[in-house]
Amino acid sequence: METVTKQSKSRDLRDVTAISGIGESEFSEGGGNRAETLIYDACRGAIRDAGLEPAEIDGVVTEAGMMPETVYTQELKEMLGIQAEYSTASLLVGAGNVISPLLAAQAIETGLAEHVLCYFGVNWATERETMGDDGGPYSYHTEDEYKANLEVPFGWVTQPLYIAAQARRHMYEYGTTTEQLGEVAIQTRANAAPNEKATKREELTMDDYLDSPVIVDPFRILDCCLISDGAAAFVVSSAEAAESGPTDPVYVKGAGAGSSEKSESTYMTQHEEYTMTQATKSGPKAFEMAGVTPQDIDFAEIYDCFTESTIVQLEDLGFCEKGDGGQFVQERGITVEDGDLPVNTHGGLLSQAYILSMNHVTEAVRQLRGTADNQVTDPELGLVTGWGGSEHATLILGSDRS
Amino acid sequence: MSFPLTDPDLDDDLLSPYWNGFQDDEIRLPNCADCGEFHWYPRPMCPHCQSKDIEWEATGGDVTLFTWVKLVYDFGLSFLEDRVPLYTGLAIPDADDSIRLVVAIDIEDGEPQIGMRLTPEFVTNERGDRTVPVYRPV
Numbered sequence: 001m002e003t004v005t006k007q008s009k010s011r012d013l014r015d016v017t018a019i020s021g022i023g024e025s026e027f028s029e030g031g032g033n034r035a036e037t038l039i040y041d042a043c044r045g046a047i048r049d050a051g052l053e054p055a056e057i058d059g060v061v062t063e064a065g066m067m068p069e070t071v072y073t074q075e076l077k078e079m080l081g082i083q084a085e086y087s088t089a090s091l092l093v094g095a096g097n098v099i100s101p102l103l104a105a106q107a108i109e110t111g112l113a114e115h116v117l118c119y120f121g122v123n124w125a126t127e128r129e130t131m132g133d134d135g136g137p138y139s140y141h142t143e144d145e146y147k148a149n150l151e152v153p154f155g156w157v158t159q160p161l162y163i164a165a166q167a168r169r170h171m172y173e174y175g176t177t178t179e180q181l182g183e184v185a186i187q188t189r190a191n192a193a194p195n196e197k198a199t200k201r202e203e204l205t206m207d208d209y210l211d212s213p214v215i216v217d218p219f220r221i222l223d224c225c226l227i228s229d230g231a232a233a234f235v236v237s238s239a240e241a242a243e244s245g246p247t248d249p250v251y252v253k254g255a256g257a258g259s260s261e262k263s264e265s266t267y268m269t270q271h272e273e274y275t276m277t278q279a280t281k282s283g284p285k286a287f288e289m290a291g292v293t294p295q296d297i298d299f300a301e302i303y304d305c306f307t308e309s310t311i312v313q314l315e316d317l318g319f320c321e322k323g324d325g326g327q328f329v330q331e332r333g334i335t336v337e338d339g340d341l342p343v344n345t346h347g348g349l350l351s352q353a354y355i356l357s358m359n360h361v362t363e364a365v366r367q368l369r370g371t372a373d374n375q376v377t378d379p380e381l382g383l384v385t386g387w388g389g390s391e392h393a394t395l396i397l398g399s400d401r402s
Numbered sequence: 403m404s405f406p407l408t409d410p411d412l413d414d415d416l417l418s419p420y421w422n423g424f425q426d427d428e429i430r431l432p433n434c435a436d437c438g439e440f441h442w443y444p445r446p447m448c449p450h451c452q453s454k455d456i457e458w459e460a461t462g463g464d465v466t467l468f469t470w471v472k473l474v475y476d477f478g479l480s481f482l483e484d485r486v487p488l489y490t491g492l493a494i495p496d497a498d499d500s501i502r503l504v505v506a507i508d509i510e511d512g513e514p515q516i517g518m519r520l521t522p523e524f525v526t527n528e529r530g531d532r533t534v535p536v537y538r539p540v
Contacts, residue, residue, distance in 0.1 A: 153406030154506040215475035336485035
């Protein structure tokens with residue numbers, strides 16, 4: 001008799017649910033948008049795409065750090081005309097969007113809901129235009145008491161700096177090169193070219209990359225993701241309900257989260273395995289639940305806040321050996337057109353929009369439905385990651401039941 | 403010298419001892435009186451043994467550089483305006499190799515190198531009312 005482990009129990013959720021609808025707002029680099037209206041656009045789109053009436057949504061799932069401050073759940077339900085009694089949110093910061101399908105699956109499996117709406121949206125591009133030191137993604141640094149006292153006074157400030165420092169160490173430990181960082185930017189941009197919703201679509205050459213301004217050495221502006229206004233949403237339903245809906249169901253096959261021994265405020269400086277992410281923990285859980293290995297994955301939408309982040313997560317998920325991520329991108333390739341493993345088929349956070357992987361989930365669904373602008377040939381399995389400092393999540397979706 | 407870029411909150415009991423040490427030209431780090439271990443960032447209890455008996459000990463100050471960056475762009479942040487480019491990094495103090503301190507770095511010739519030995523020099527800020535360590539090659 002097989003021992004029942006925590007992970008073997010999670011296999012019970014494999015293929016129980018599917019994403020039945022997706023929606024996205026317009027993505028932009030600013031212009032006075034309110035985050036809640038972008039979120040409503042995406043939600044309405046997802047509900048419609050699933051072939052449902054708003055009243056049929058009986059659960060909502062989102063992430064707990066940013067969304068409640070952006071739009072009250074009660075207001076969202078009122079605006080959308082939904083009376084979802086089941087509502088929950090994850091505490092995984094930027095990784096939350098990728099674990100939402102698992103929370104939805106648990107609710108559906110236990111009969112707490114039938115159709116769960118998951119949503120996320122930001123207007124950080126608009127905010128950054130108007131709020132100076134106090135708005136957008138940088139305000140977190142000066143507000144956190146530890147950072148304000150122990151980091152900022154000495155020049156250690158902004159996410160690009162944190163990951164540039166990780167890149168420097170990764171170069172030192174493994175020989176990763178500037179050109180390999182450039183390859184991530186160039187190939188991700190190439191994936192954005194056919195995508196009508198990508199913010200940046202014009203081709204990048206290595207000369208373009210190397211000539212672009214250095215912002216925090218070793219990072220250039222092109223090593224950093226966009227700052228965007230945009231929202232995305234999806235509906236998770238039981239597999240049976242999704243199969244009888246108007247779209248091809250995309251099955252939730254596996255999901256997992258990984259957390260660091262260090263808290264969010266200290267993670268970026270004190271984390272012991274400095275050149276690794278918690279993908280080393282979230283990946284195995286997702287693969288176990290899905291019953292697949294990295295070799296089975298046809299494409300991956302990786303949380304590419306920075307070029308370095310794509311490299312490190314490819315290693316940590318087991319697509320290559322630790323330290324070989326740069327070489328993988330450079331020699332095996334990540335473009336849809338001729339890469340060994342298409343990564344960020346829509347242009348990612350780097351070139352499509354920075355919607356914290358919510359847009360990675362919707363792109364993965366399109367790929368598995370066969371409706372993407374930059375379509376991978378007949379994919380069966382797609383992987384998505386989300387990352388927020390000390391927290392990481394991995395999601396595996398598929399076009400068929402196992 | 404443009405460091406510190408921002409002022410610390412000296413009313414914070416947990417974090418002000420680090421800054422108060424600078425006024426005495428010392429790098430003080432939190433040490434547990436019960437188990438003798440250092441920890442970082444400062445916590446209300448020792449994370450190793452949960453004791454609340456924490457004492458800030460003066461340490462030698464010398465560090466080994468773990469990683470570094472050159473901040474070139476000011477990100478539209480007022481406290482970076484006209485103060486970039488600057489070097490900053492993470493360094494491991496001789497006192498405890500499980501700790502990484504954020505260090506402001508001053509290098510006259512060339513660039514910082516991982517593995518470089520640095521030592522703090524205590525300098526006065528622009529306003530003349532605060533001392534801050536800036537790390538230089540030994």
